[in-house]
Amino acid sequence: xxxxxxEDSALFREGLASLLVDAGHDIVGRAPDAETLLDVVTETQPxxxxxxxxxxxxxxxxxxxxxxxxxxxxxxVAIVLxxxxxxxxxxxxxxxxxxxxxxxxxxxxxVDEFLDALNRVAAGGSALDPEVVGRLLGQPTTxxxxxxxxxxxxG
Amino acid sequence: MTGAWAREPFVEPMQDxxxxxxxxxxxxxxxxxVGNLGLVALGLAAGVSLIARFRRSSGRVxxxxxxxxxAGFAAALYPVACGIEIAITGxxxxxxxxxxxxxLVALPVSVAVAMLRHDLYDVDRVLADTxxxxxxxxxxxxxxxxxxxxxxxxxxxxxxxxxxxxTALCALLLAPLRTRLRRTVDHxxxxxxxxxxxxxxDLQSRVHTRxxxxxELESVLRTALRDPQLRVGMLVPGTSGFVDxxxxxxxxxxxxxxxxGGVQIGVLSGSExxxxxxxxxxxxxxxxxxxxxxxxxxxAGALRxxxxxxxxxxxVGDAERRRLERDxxxxxxxxxxxxxxxxxxxxxxxxxGGVDVDELLDQGVAELATAIAELRAIAHGLRPTSLDDGxxxxxxxxxxxxxxxxxxxxxxxxLDDDVATTAYFxxxxxxxxxxxxxxxxxxxxxxxxxxxxxEVKVQDDxxxxxxPRTGSGLAGLADRVAAIGGSLVMTSPVGTGTTIEAVLxxxx
Numbered sequence: 001x002x003x004x005x006x007e008d009s010a011l012f013r014e015g016l017a018s019l020l021v022d023a024g025h026d027i028v029g030r031a032p033d034a035e036t037l038l039d040v041v042t043e044t045q046p047x048x049x050x051x052x053x054x055x056x057x058x059x060x061x062x063x064x065x066x067x068x069x070x071x072x073x074x075x076x077v078a079i080v081l082x083x084x085x086x087x088x089x090x091x092x093x094x095x096x097x098x099x100x101x102x103x104x105x106x107x108x109x110x111v112d113e114f115l116d117a118l119n120r121v122a123a124g125g126s127a128l129d130p131e132v133v134g135r136l137l138g139q140p141t142t143x144x145x146x147x148x149x150x151x152x153x154x155g
Numbered sequence: 156m157t158g159a160w161a162r163e164p165f166v167e168p169m170q171d172x173x174x175x176x177x178x179x180x181x182x183x184x185x186x187x188x189v190g191n192l193g194l195v196a197l198g199l200a201a202g203v204s205l206i207a208r209f210r211r212s213s214g215r216v217x218x219x220x221x222x223x224x225x226a227g228f229a230a231a232l233y234p235v236a237c238g239i240e241i242a243i244t245g246x247x248x249x250x251x252x253x254x255x256x257x258x259l260v261a262l263p264v265s266v267a268v269a270m271l272r273h274d275l276y277d278v279d280r281v282l283a284d285t286x287x288x289x290x291x292x293x294x295x296x297x298x299x300x301x302x303x304x305x306x307x308x309x310x311x312x313x314x315x316x317x318x319x320x321x322t323a324l325c326a327l328l329l330a331p332l333r334t335r336l337r338r339t340v341d342h343x344x345x346x347x348x349x350x351x352x353x354x355x356x357d358l359q360s361r362v363h364t365r366x367x368x369x370x371e372l373e374s375v376l377r378t379a380l381r382d383p384q385l386r387v388g389m390l391v392p393g394t395s396g397f398v399d400x401x402x403x404x405x406x407x408x409x410x411x412x413x414x415x416g417g418v419q420i421g422v423l424s425g426s427e428x429x430x431x432x433x434x435x436x437x438x439x440x441x442x443x444x445x446x447x448x449x450x451x452x453x454x455a456g457a458l459r460x461x462x463x464x465x466x467x468x469x470x471v472g473d474a475e476r477r478r479l480e481r482d483x484x485x486x487x488x489x490x491x492x493x494x495x496x497x498x499x500x501x502x503x504x505x506x507x508g509g510v511d512v513d514e515l516l517d518q519g520v521a522e523l524a525t526a527i528a529e530l531r532a533i534a535h536g537l538r539p540t541s542l543d544d545g546x547x548x549x550x551x552x553x554x555x556x557x558x559x560x561x562x563x564x565x566x567x568x569x570l571d572d573d574v575a576t577t578a579y580f581x582x583x584x585x586x587x588x589x590x591x592x593x594x595x596x597x598x599x600x601x602x603x604x605x606x607x608x609x610e611v612k613v614q615d616d617x618x619x620x621x622x623p624r625t626g627s628g629l630a631g632l633a634d635r636v637a638a639i640g641g642s643l644v645m646t647s648p649v650g651t652g653t654t655i656e657a658v659l660x661x662x663x
Contacts, residue, residue, distance in 0.1 A: 009489050011522075015496040022503060054485070084484035109495040111503065 001122055004029040004044060006037035006051040006063060007082070016050065016108060023115050034062035041070050041077060048122045052105075053083040053090060064090035071097065078122045082108075086131045101127030202227060218430060222269035225282055229254075229261040232289060239296055287336045294332065295325050347380050348433050354379035355441045362444070369447045370400035376423075376437065384426040387441075389449040390419065393456055397422050400448055413438040413445050421445045464634045471631045482533050490526040494519055539579055546575050546602060553583055554600075557590050565602040570609060573639055574661050578602055578611045580635060581643070584628045585613035585655040593617025593653055604661070608641075611657040620649040629655075 003025050007013040010032070017027045028044045031037035033056040041049055049070060053063045067079045071094060080101035081090060091102035101121040107129065108114050117127035205227060209220045237251040299321050306317035354375045361367035373387040388397030388405030397405040405422065411434040413421040420442065423434045501515045534540070541549040547565040554561035570578065582600055589598050595617030603610045629645065636643040641659040 009485075009493070011493040012489060012496070015493050015500065018500050019496065019503075022500065059481070059485075084488055085480075105489075105492050106495070108492065109499055111499050 001025045001048055001118070002028045002044070002046040003118075004031065004037070004040055004046040004049045006031045006034070006040075006049060006055060006066065008032045008052065008055050012052075012105070019108070019111060020115075023111075033057060034066040037063075037066050038069060041074060045074065046077060048078045048080065048118060050080045050082060050118075053081055053087075061090060067094060071100075078124070080118060080121055080127065086129070086135055088132055088135055091128060091132050092136065095126050095128055098126060099124045102132055103127060103129045104131060198231070202231070219269040221282055222265045225285060226258075226262040226265035228282075228285060228289075229258040233258045235293070239293070243296070243300060283337065283340050287333065287340045290336055290340075291329070291333050295329065298328060299325050347429070348436055350379040351376060351433065351437045352440055355437070355444065359444060362447075369444045369451070372441060372444050372448065373399060376441070380425065380429050380433065380437075382425045382429045384424075385429060386424045387421065387445065387448075388424070389421040389445055389452065391449060391452045391456065393453075398452075400452065402452070411435050411438050413442050415442045415446050420449055464637055467631070467634050468638060471634065479533060479536075482529070486529040487526045487533070490522055490529070494522045494526070497522070538576060539583075542572075542575055542579055546570060546578055549579050550582055550586075550600060554586060554598075557586070559590050559595060559598055561586060561598045561600060563600050565600070566604040566609070568604060570604070571661055574609050574659050577635055577639055577641070577659055578609060578657070581611050581632055581655070581657045582613055584632050585653075588621070588629070589613065589615035589617060589653065592621070593619075595652065607660060609659045609661050611659065612654065613656075614652065614654045616652045618650065619647045619652050621645065621647040621653050632657075 003020055005013055005016060005020075005027060007016065007030075013030055013032070017030065020027060028046050029040035031040045035057070037049070037051065037055070049067070051063045051067050053061055055063045055066070064081060067081055067090070070077055070079060078099040078101075079094065080103060081094075082103055082105050084105055086104065094100045095102060099121060101117055103114070103117060107117070121127050205220065205224055209217065209224065212220055233251070233255050236254040237247050240247055240251045302321035302324055303317060306320050310317045355372075358367060358369070358371060358375050362369050373385065376387065377383055377385045386399060386405045388399060388410070391398055391402075394402070394404075396407060397410075399405055405424065410422040410424045411431055412419050413423060423438050425434055497515065497519055501512065505512075539549050539553075541552045545567075547563060547567065550563055550565060554563065569575075582602070586598055586600065589595050593615045595615035597616055599612075599614045601610075601612045601614075603612075629643075633643045636657050636659065639659060641657055643655070643657045645653065645655045647653040
């Protein structure tokens with residue numbers, strides 16, 4: 001799978017790239033800020049873009065805004081947003097359109113599940129972090145809720 | 156001239172001189188009668204014209220006429236005094252002579268005052284006092300005469316008890332008579348003054364009983380004195396000059412001061428129709444109302460400032476939390492995730508071999524050390540842990556890394572935690588600013604403690620001219636200092652460096 005990574009922390013970016021390369025994917029572009037990301041995606045037309053929500057230049061939700069732009073200009077590019085913390089603002093609108101995922105950054109540490117989620121999204125499915133689902137349902141994230149959320153995401 | 160024809164001998168010591176002419180010839184007699192009648196008629200005409208003009212007049216002219224009437228009053232009083240004195244002693248003597256002299260002097264003086272300086276003196280007061288004193292004297296003399304005569308008839312002429320009784324009765328009458336008379340005269344002669352005093356009394360009682368606002372004073376006085384330009388100004392801390400109850404400045408001209416306990420607390424000003432005399436009386440009557448209004452304004456101002464300060468503190472707190480959240484997410488948390496990822500990567504590569512475990516662990520530990528350092532820095536920003544070793548140690552740790560020499564003179568006694576933390580942040584912000592912007596060659600820090608407060612003073616020899624901006628660290632500091640009841644002052648004249656001084660109250 002041809003993947004572009006938009007992430008300002010070099011450490012995380014390169015670590016993620018190594019993981020993905022090891023898993024047999026091609027990293028066709030790396031971007032440290034939102035503007036570069038848009039250029040790189042337009043240029044390389046990847047299968048999937050993994051984007052950090054918070055990126056330069058504003059360090060607010062530049063990554064999420066870039067994702068929305070990409071969805072308009074290049075609807076064929078699947079998108080996975082990564083965030084340091086749970087928020088529902090950016091996930092809900094995009095997740096309904098398919099080919100979209102929203103995950104906490106820590107999920108990367110469960111490498112197999114993470115790679116699964118990437119594959120699912122690239123195939124036109126969805127991946128929504130269980131914490132986000134719990135927040136959306138207005139319930140504490142009990143193990144049962146997590147299972148349910150995972151089932152929905154997979155379905 | 157008629158004196159030349161008089162039949163009586165001259166008064167002593169000229170009793171032996173003979174009159175040059177004998178009996179009045181009839182034309183002189185006629186002339187004298189006509190002259191005297193004419194004099195009386197002229198006096199009456201002058202009085203009537205004065206009253207008529209007074210009724211038609213207003214403002215300045217009215218004030219002038221009041222002065223003139225004062226003189227006319229003295230002139231009219233003269234024959235009355237003569238009559239009374241003749242009734243008592245049988246001839247005109249020192250009292251009538253004195254009054255005559257007063258009337259003679261009063262006439263030109265009051266005309267002069269009316270023409271030149273009618274604004275200077277309180278004519279209403281002078282008139283009222285003159286009238287009420289004269290009436291009191293007349294009543295007293297009449298009472299004394301009647302009593303002395305009556306008691307003399309009963310007890311015999313030149314009886315000591317009669318004189319004593321009459322005197323005692325007069326003394327009894329004097330005080331209440333004067334007060335009542337004064338009030339009556341005031342009521343009759345000066346309706347605006349009376350109306351104003353009445354309105355003030357009325358407002359005071361409404362404030363007490365029906366929850367009226369003392370701030371209504373200005374409109375109440377405007378109605379009572381029929382002067383829409385009347386202004387009530389107060390001295391309120393934190394404003395320059397005088398302001399009215401709604402905080403608008405009162406222009407600084409034609410003002411009558413309002414004082415309470417010898418201290419000026421406000422001013423009254425009116426249009427030309429309201430004389431300064433009336434305003435002075437009103438000012439002393441409404442001083443307590445103005446003081447209440449002033450205190451209320453002061454309190455409202457203090458409350459507004461507290462509210463604004465609290466809002467700023469909340470905003471500063473929110474901004475601080477946002478910054479902290481970002482520091483944690485982008486810093487330590489990111490590093491820990493990266494570290495986890497590196498470990499996971501190593502784990503996955505281990506079976507394939509060819510992984511430098513040693514180097515990987517080194518990288519991991521280095522990453523971990525950075526995360527720990529970042530966490531420590533964040534925690535230190537919340538509260539410098541070096542404060543546990545005392546303010547001096549904390550400030551030494553802070554200033555040790557600066558390129559500018561910092562001289563520390565810090566009280567060695569342990570301070571309350573609140574005070575020490577605030578003192579630290581004041582000193583730290585001031586030192587940081589001096590090091591960053593002041594182009595200073597030395598910084599002096601002095602922290603001294605007295606029985607009631609801790610003083611923090613940071614002085615640099617830099618360029619000066621610093622001004623605290625809204626939202627700057629210094630503005631935030633002022634709120635932090637105010638929150639524990641202290642005060643912060645910055646002086647920064649251009650060219651002579653900046654001094655920041657905080658006074659923090661302490662219990663010990």
